Amino acid sequence: MPMNPLEHDRRYGELDQVLRAYAGQPADDGEGRPSAALTAYLRHTWHTRPWALAAAEQQLREYSRHPPGRLRLRLGEYYPIPDVGLPEHEIQDWLRILADHIKHSIEAGEVPAPSVPLTHWEWHARFPETGQFLGGWFSQDMPDEFADHDAAVTHYIAETDPQLTARLAGEVHELLALNLDESAYALAVAELGMEVDPPAPYAPSGWLARVAAQLDGGGFRADYGESPDER
Known part of the structure; x- marks a missing residue:
């Protein structure tokens, strides 16, 4: 057995x-x-x-x-x-x-230097939640399931545990910090499972920046208590 x-x-x-x-x-x-x-x-x-x-x-x-x-x-x-x-x-x-x-x-003690991921496995190992997000919400069936890209992002935020949403936000910011050219970002999102084009007029990096803003906008807001003027 x-x-x-x-x-x-x-x-x-x-x-x-x-x-x-x-x-x-x-x-x-x-x-x-x-x-x-x-x-x-x-x-x-x-x-x-x-x-x-x-x-x-x-x-x-x-x-x-x-x-x-x-x-x-x-x-x-x-x-x-x-x-x-x-x-x-x-x-x-x-x-x-x-x-x-x-x-x-x-x-x-020979440690490979940090680098842009170079294989399909490395993309998914480094950006696992991004792979779940792009592969699950932006497959070729996305146009049949959601009105547009924003609706898909909104659905992800509503249906996903906030801790995973926060993890995705961090990964998207890290992905943007790689500072790739647009052809490399197009390859990156394809490697991570995206099967549809970004919405017009966005290039891949611009759309990722929009996604990051949407994720950040739905995130945690600290409670600092009453301000002195409110007392």
């Missing part, structure tokens, strides 16, 4: 995070050169969950040394390596190379 979630995460949880970073990316890691996918994983994890790197190194190395045998394959009690474009006989060596790169990064 398949593993329960707790056992899966103990054995393979961080290994799974590493391999998810390879979605749509080549597994072209060399002995002295990590791939773009692994660099994206290292950059994001160093800056958000540095303690997870040791678990990733251990789980990758353990899987490379002890791939599932016939019994575990038959019972389904193992982690199925996704198709990364490598022949099956090369997978174990590739996993070892990944573990070696992560170990070197930890021991040498």
